[in-house]
Amino acid sequence: MLLSYCTNVHPAEDLDGVLEQLRRYAGPIRRQSGLQTLGIGLWLPAGLAFRLARSGEDRERLRAALSDEGLHLHTINAFPFGGFHDDVVKLAVYEPSWARPDRLDYTKACAEVLADLLPVGMEGSISTLPLAWREGWTDESDTAATAAFVELSAFLRDLRTTTGRTIRVAVEPEPGCVLDSVADVVDWLSARVGVGLDPELVGICLDTCHLAVSFADPAAEVRRIVDAGLRVVKIQASVALEVEDPALPHAREALARFVEPRYIHQVREAAPAGVLRSDDLPEALDVLPARGPWRVHFHLPLHYQPEPPLTTTTSVLRIAVEAVAAMPHGSDAHLDIETYTWSVLPGGPVPLVEGIAAEIAWSIAHLRPHIHPSAPSE
Template identity: 35%
Template sequence: MDLGRLGHLAYSTLVHPGDTWDEMRASLETYAPAVKQRVSPAEPYGVSLRLSGASARTLAGDPGERTRLRNWLAQHDMYVFTVNAFPYGPFKGRAVMADVYEPDWASEERVAYTNQVADILADITPASVSPSIQTAPLAFGANVRAEEDVTRITGNLLRAVAHLIDLEQRTHRRVKLALEPEPFCLLETTAETLDYFRRHVWSPEGIRTLCGLTGLPASEAAGLVRRHLGVVFDIGHQSVEFEDIAAALRSLRDAGLPVFKLQAAAALRVPEVTEDAVAALGAFTDTIYLSQTTEARDGRLTKMLNLADAIDAWRKDPTGTREWRTHFHVPIFLDDLGGFRTTRSGIEDALALHADVPLSDHLEIETYTWDVLPAHLKTGDITDYIVREWTWLRDCLDRSAAAHDHATGQGEVR
């Protein structure tokens, strides 16, 4: 949905089956019309499309299927404006864990996959939008062992940027690539992400590399890299890092690092770890996804790869007061989970800032964990769940926009 100055809004179809194009097409045709009918019956409806490596190969190699997709979208008054090209392989119904980052940006496969998705987007999206590609945070941190690894990763990333520059020159379609920082990855915190861009992408060496790939002068390459490469800011991820969400977003804005997608996601929060809380957390440990957890204790942050690791450490030493935040996506419309809380306040802070000065032209709701949520958090079917998240976000945006208009006098009758 086009929200005017506040950008385009969609929910992530990563929540649905979509490991192959047949699966993704079936999910799209099943769920998107049902959600549109309830949230945007009379207005064009924006779609965030998950494309796996297999789906990208299918669509890239089949012009007829791309035409079929374009026609179906037009017939249903829908348009794609963003693609999740982060998980390359299977994502549903099996253990994913750290494999979700593979192939990473050190590999040829990641470059080829991303370029295929860019070409598909240039073909299927309306000329009125500049579509974005959500991609992995370069690599799982433990797999990056030397500066040479970072150099290889950056070189591959800039090859993808060069492809986007060439694509726009050939088709007049601007496609944007957005890296998504995540706990335990090469890009993890907002500060680390800014440091990476300054030291590697925007550096003299980075610009020279892009000049060599494109044949353009440095005066043009320096601007084009910002035109095509930025970040996804996942509010849930950065909340797990205990970041001040509004301050983190301001730091990106002030540094000129584009936020090509602002992602509304809430993480599980345990304000005080107790025996009762640990016992109840068992419902959240049986998951196919990583559950990176950060512990705040005595003014110090400790990071653990999974919630189960945090529980094991607590059982060995349960003394002291501590708070946990864990990378388990929970419904954004909930703040109180009955014994636990969520990081929903970070979403509210981000939307208030966005309503004042828009941070991104792409907004997305990303709660993909419906299939592994504890039963007591599932109310209604998946369509009910998506609509409830959508409605909450729209209401929060409306309140933030009204507060902005009141503060600036824009809402006054003249």
């Protein structure tokens, strides 16, 4: 698995901003990590994706910056459409949905850009949202999304024919969305193979924070994907916040320090009667009964040690990576470190170069022999 880190941690929305983030952060992170090359999981806001798809000159500027900093681009995060660092993001991150044509157009633009910038011999991946947030999704929405993925499949086949580059799109299940779980994505994709969805080019992005929050067995979920004839295209290496007994006063005080206004932090409780759900941490602190362990959708740095009694779900990440590595095509999956919450961690801002380099070091130490920290040719 080829390792990268996701640049959605950086608030750039235009080309100049992206070029600056490569010079200010990604290049120094590579050097501090002691790597000859480093992959990046580039976040392309929609406006920039459309601009790059139209302009060969702008793509050359981006290509030159990547080369200058010893970076390569093999995966794109096309989940947030834009505004990912607004003061309040919350449910806006799920717009536009896959029922809207601009979501398809954006994903196509990202695929065109990636096909041009992808290093020779590599295959590319693009992660995308699980259709939409669940509220407001209708049968008509589902029909439109089905048509969009059929069209996307044809587009990706044509792109491979015309460019010689294979780009795959990976649907990323997330708690609270239309496709809440791995099982939901497997069922939805499988049901559409017969009408034109191409399982060779459309697969699954396994975000291990989302997986942990669902209290699913990671190895069993990977087997579910394999048994359905689908592939894990991409793993987003991430860990969730966990607390064994959220009823303890000092546990609730510790959890409250993770309440912040920008992002949504879904909470799941493993209660005796089944998993209980809340759509955000402030709501969970008010309404969940706290009779069983909690897991919180808060992407923590991989090496992060929260204040006891809080812990993290690194074991889920490790098991998932090992399970994917053992599956067909598992070694071809991309592993992208996705910690976008550095700016909202309790305690205030932290130095990003040192922090992300520490995540890379953790990954190399704990996820080998399954990952390649540099391009395989190095």
